[in-house]
Amino acid sequence: MKLIFLGAPGAGKGTQAEFVSKKLDIPTISTGNILRAAVKNETPIGLKAKAYMDAGQLVPDEVIIGIVKERLAEPDCAKGYILDGVPRTLVQAEAIEEAGIDVDAVVLIDISDEEIEKRMTGRRTCASCGATYHVISSPPKKDGVCDACGGELITRKDDEPETVRNRLAVYHKETEPLVDFYRERGKLKVVENRPTIEATTVEVFKVLGIAND
Numbered sequence: 001m002k003l004i005f006l007g008a009p010g011a012g013k014g015t016q017a018e019f020v021s022k023k024l025d026i027p028t029i030s031t032g033n034i035l036r037a038a039v040k041n042e043t044p045i046g047l048k049a050k051a052y053m054d055a056g057q058l059v060p061d062e063v064i065i066g067i068v069k070e071r072l073a074e075p076d077c078a079k080g081y082i083l084d085g086v087p088r089t090l091v092q093a094e095a096i097e098e099a100g101i102d103v104d105a106v107v108l109i110d111i112s113d114e115e116i117e118k119r120m121t122g123r124r125t126c127a128s129c130g131a132t133y134h135v136i137s138s139p140p141k142k143d144g145v146c147d148a149c150g151g152e153l154i155t156r157k158d159d160e161p162e163t164v165r166n167r168l169a170v171y172h173k174e175t176e177p178l179v180d181f182y183r184e185r186g187k188l189k190v191v192e193n194r195p196t197i198e199a200t201t202v203e204v205f206k207v208l209g210i211a212n213d
Contacts, residue, residue: 007109
């Protein structure tokens with residue numbers, strides 16, 4: 001099964017992709033990871049990417065797609081894969097199609113902005129050990145103090161309301177158009193927000209026709 005997960009930042013795409021990856025024994029192909037690996041291994045396309053990165057420029061779409069294609073040709077992708085972090089824009093989605101990279105289904109985890117804001121701005125991270133909490137769904141025993149090491153709990157810059165709203169605005173402008181793109185191709189599977197991670201997983205497995213045992 002070849003899959004893409006879509007959804008706003010904080011929707012839980014990574015978590016759900018991990019469950020599907022384990023269940024089907026297929027790799028999750030993270031563009032960030034494979035870009036770093038291609039640069040480190042000095043593959044021809046990795047060297048091209050490195051030239052842009054060294055110049056402080058964004059790596060162009062065609063180089064990103066080239067690196068993805070290179071990675072998908074490896075033996076562990078023979079049974080399928082999950083693309084993580086690409087496509088982020090319509091241009092990338094079209095380029096992926098033109099490069100002959102095929103997907104069977106695109107799972108959209110559909111959550112309101114209000115719910116995302118609640119979820120992300122309520123996150124607290126331990127400054128010492130990195131443990132994470134949530135003021136509503138998984139609060140620490142003592143307010144502002146990490147259960148694990150007694151360190152101070154802080155709000156990361158990523159989880160501040162203004163940052164969350166900015167990231168949502170970028171998602172709506174650049175990535176949300178992919179919803180219609182894949183709906184028109186009959187590949188979109190929508191999973192509405194569920195109150196727990198487990199309930200969401202059940203729904204994801206259901207829309208993909210995976211036995212949940």
